[in-house]
Amino acid sequence: MRRTAEGVVLDVSVVPGSKRTEVVGLHDGALRLRLAAPPVDGKANEALVAWLATELRCARRGVCLLRGAASRRKQLAISVPLESVTRWLQGTTSAG
Structure with missing residues (x-):
């Protein structure tokens, strides 16, 4: 994850076709x-x-999906402050 002028770029590894959507x-x-x-x-x-x-x-x-449309590894641009994403990540990873 890195900060940009517009928000954050987040690298994601996805497993599609799962029972539910979750971190x-x-x-x-x-x-x-x-x-x-x-x-x-x-x-x-x-x-x-x-x-x-x-x-x-x-x-x-x-x-916005930047890279990886046909791949499990994706990169997304998100127009929110880095602090908001960091708080969300801390909440999701500590809950699981």
Whole structure:
């Protein structure tokens, strides 16, 4: 995760087709997530963007997939302050 002028860039490792959408922890320098959406026709990417926007309480247009549309490893730009993402991560990783 790194700060940018517009917000934050977050590296994510996803496991699509899971039972539910949730944070698993860290994996190889990226946030590991399980996604309930299937990896078909971009549904997992859409679900990831929508879920992150909801979790971080920002507009859906504030979450943009930068890299990894067809990969499990993704990079997203999120238009929220770094401190907000850090607090959210601390809450999700300590809850699990």
